[in-house]
Amino acid sequence: MNPAFSVVIFTTIAGTAQGLVVTLALAMLAGLQIQAGFVGAALILAEAMLLIGLGASFAHLGRPERAWRAVLMWRTSWLSREVIVLPAFIGVVALWWLALRMGVTTPLLPFAVIVVAAALWYCTAMIYACLRFIQEWAQPLTLVNFVLIGLSSGLMLASALAAFAGEGALLRVAGPCALVATLMAWATRMLALRHNAKLKHKSTLQSATGINSPNLVQKSMGMSAGSFNTREFFHGRTLALLKQVKLGFIVLCFALPAFFALLALGGLAKEGATMPWALAVLCQVPGLVAERWFFFAQAKHPQNLYYQVVS
Amino acid sequence: MIQWLKDLMQSNLSGDAPARTKPSTPPPSARALPGETLAKQLALVIDLNVCVGCHACVTSCKQWNTSGSAGPLADEKPYGADPTGTFFNRVQTYEAGIFPGTETIHFPKSCLHCEDPPCVPVCPTGASYKRKEDGIVLVDYDKCIGCKYCAWACPYGARELDEERQVMTKCTLCVDRIYDEKLPKEDRKPACVKACPTGARLFGDVKDPESEVSKAIRERGGYALMPEWETQPANQYLPRRKTDVVGGNS
Numbered sequence: 397m398n399p400a401f402s403v404v405i406f407t408t409i410a411g412t413a414q415g416l417v418v419t420l421a422l423a424m425l426a427g428l429q430i431q432a433g434f435v436g437a438a439l440i441l442a443e444a445m446l447l448i449g450l451g452a453s454f455a456h457l458g459r460p461e462r463a464w465r466a467v468l469m470w471r472t473s474w475l476s477r478e479v480i481v482l483p484a485f486i487g488v489v490a491l492w493w494l495a496l497r498m499g500v501t502t503p504l505l506p507f508a509v510i511v512v513a514a515a516l517w518y519c520t521a522m523i524y525a526c527l528r529f530i531q532e533w534a535q536p537l538t539l540v541n542f543v544l545i546g547l548s549s550g551l552m553l554a555s556a557l558a559a560f561a562g563e564g565a566l567l568r569v570a571g572p573c574a575l576v577a578t579l580m581a582w583a584t585r586m587l588a589l590r591h592n593a594k595l596k597h598k599s600t601l602q603s604a605t606g607i608n609s610p611n612l613v614q615k616s617m618g619m620s621a622g623s624f625n626t627r628e629f630f631h632g633r634t635l636a637l638l639k640q641v642k643l644g645f646i647v648l649c650f651a652l653p654a655f656f657a658l659l660a661l662g663g664l665a666k667e668g669a670t671m672p673w674a675l676a677v678l679c680q681v682p683g684l685v686a687e688r689w690f691f692f693a694q695a696k697h698p699q700n701l702y703y704q705v706v707s
Numbered sequence: 708m709i710q711w712l713k714d715l716m717q718s719n720l721s722g723d724a725p726a727r728t729k730p731s732t733p734p735p736s737a738r739a740l741p742g743e744t745l746a747k748q749l750a751l752v753i754d755l756n757v758c759v760g761c762h763a764c765v766t767s768c769k770q771w772n773t774s775g776s777a778g779p780l781a782d783e784k785p786y787g788a789d790p791t792g793t794f795f796n797r798v799q800t801y802e803a804g805i806f807p808g809t810e811t812i813h814f815p816k817s818c819l820h821c822e823d824p825p826c827v828p829v830c831p832t833g834a835s836y837k838r839k840e841d842g843i844v845l846v847d848y849d850k851c852i853g854c855k856y857c858a859w860a861c862p863y864g865a866r867e868l869d870e871e872r873q874v875m876t877k878c879t880l881c882v883d884r885i886y887d888e889k890l891p892k893e894d895r896k897p898a899c900v901k902a903c904p905t906g907a908r909l910f911g912d913v914k915d916p917e918s919e920v921s922k923a924i925r926e927r928g929g930y931a932l933m934p935e936w937e938t939q940p941a942n943q944y945l946p947r948r949k950t951d952v953v954g955g956n957s
Contacts, residue, residue, distance in 0.1 A: 397859070456854060456855075457852050457853050457854055458851075458852065458853020458854070458855075458868065458872075458873025458874060459851065459852045459853045459873050459874065460852070462832070462850070462851075462852045463852055465831075465832035465833075465834075465850055465852060466831035466832050466852055466854070467831075468831070468832055468833050469828075469830060469831050469832060469833045472741065472827075472828035472829070473828060473829050473830060473831045473856075474829070475829065475831040475854065475856050476831035476832075479831055523856070526829070527825075527829075527859060527860055528825075528936065529825075529862040529933075529936050530859070598935045598936075599862065599933055599935060599936075601801075603932075603933050603934065603935055604863075604932060604933055605801060605812075605814055605932070606930045606931075606932060606944055606946065607755075607801060607803055607812055607814075607946075607947075609803035609804055609810075611803060611804055611805050612801055612802070612803050613801065613802050614799065614800070614801050614802075615800040615801060615802050615811070616799060616800040617797070617799055618762075618765070618797035618798050618799045618800075618816075619794070619797065620790075621788075621789040621790050621791055622789065622791050623791055623792070623793075623794065623867060624793070624858070624866075624867040624868045624870070625864045625867065628855065628858060628868070629864070697859070697862075697864075698862040698863075698933065698936075699861065699862060699863060699864025700864075702799065702816060702863070702864050703864065
């Protein structure tokens with residue numbers, strides 16, 4: 397597939413915001429000593445990220461003025477379900493922020509926030525995992541990775557914010573969790589990469605055309621200068637670049653953030669130091685984008701079998 | 708009344724209570740429910756023995772549909788170095804065998820109007836649908852938001868986004884032509900079928916065992932593309948008969 401940056405930005409930024417909100421909600425439910433002002437500010441940051449994500453998802457549409465129609469087919473379409481759950485998540489986070497601001501403390505709202513965040517991860521991942529013939533996506537690890545990468549980046553961001561704001565209680569819990577989530581996300585993403593490397597595509601040129609000759613080649617795709625089919629489903633990059641992006645996201649999204657988190661937690665930096673956490677987040681941002689870009693670029697759509705040779 | 712409110716109410720009604728619509732008087736474009744078996748399924752059957760790769764079906768399709776209810780189908784930079792445009796039908800060319808024992812196969816490809824179309828349930832707006840009365844898979848261009856998800860969900864690459872209108876387009880089986888009573892009866896066929904000089908394209912109801920297409924599929928081993936995804940394409944292809952040149956089942 398040709399990665400659409402609108403979708404890459406949306407899924408990464410919303411995933412991180414979900415992770416951040418879930419971290420705060422769990423911390424509140426666990427009864428950690430956190431200043432209400434810090435939680436409020438972090439929630440505003442999460443809301444801003446979600447709104448940027450929402451904006452990016454609009455940018456993906458050819459006719460954004462009709463976007464409201466996308467709520468109609470929630471019975472059959474994961475995309476439609478996501479379109480419903482995303483504003484619901486923004487709404488419930490806003491409600492929680494308002495409740496905190498008004499001094500209302502109820503376990504109901506943080507609990508609701510966690511449930512809706514989980515639903516949003518599920519919908520977002522299922523959009524890709526439900527397409528059975530895109531075999532790189534149609535596997536349970538797609539869901540696992542969307543959740544774990546969201547948690548990893550959200551926990552890293554929460555730890556960095558806690559370090560900067562001097563929220564020791566939160567940092568002491570979120571920090572180790574960020575390290576564990578990042579290592580777990582690293583492991584499952586590697587499993588997905590291994591799954592994709594071993595993948596045998598069910599569709600072949602023979603099954604696509606029904607011509608049962610072992611020596612079958614396309615001589616012409618039927619047009620000379622490209623079409624929607626050649627633009628939307630081919631990333632047009634070299635294999636070497638793809639390899640570099642893969643290495644890049646393993647280092648930037650998982651290895652370096654985990655290293656910096658270890659540095660911060662292992663006592664090499666002094667407790668509450670902001671630098672390692674800031675570096676972890678700064679590394680992870682381009683890493684997340686690279687990871688999601690690769691997720692799209694690696695997916696081989698069976699329609700590509702029909703568009704191999706110009707003439 | 709406000710159109711969007713009407714749509715919202717209609718979709719709610721049709722969604723939760725399909726029993727309310729009387730089967731005796733189906734509305735003009737009732738939607739087939741997922742997994743529903745239809746009594747009628749219009750389709751094309753393409754004879755790979757006689758297609759000569761002239762692209763007459765491509766140009767006639769473009770001409771009819773850019774001028775009809777599906778159009779206009781945009782062309783960008785038609786006289787530039789890299790022209791591109793929206794087409795519902797393409798003719799591709801394949802070569803089977805090893806030189807000198809090779810065979811050239813011209814292979815027209817358009818929407819296969821699957822009986823279980825994967826592009827329909829994924830559509831978030833309901834713009835993409837399968838007609839109950841004849842099984843044609845269509846896009847309502849006024850409801851499409853151009854999210855391209857249906858194109859991702861089609862393994863055949865049958866859908867093309869119109870870059871100018873930013874809505875998804877696809878073969879309509881010339882739905883604005885085959886039922887047009889102002890046309891002479893022999894012209895009520897898809898434009899591609901009418902244009903084909905060798906008669907490589909047959910058109911009819913594949914659910915009627917006595918139709919020309921059903922007989923052709925039955926008697927000449929008609930097959931579906933990418934059967935591994937169980938989309939049950941309605942369009943089928945008639946395989947090349949065995950020839951001495953390749954000596955195989957090509």
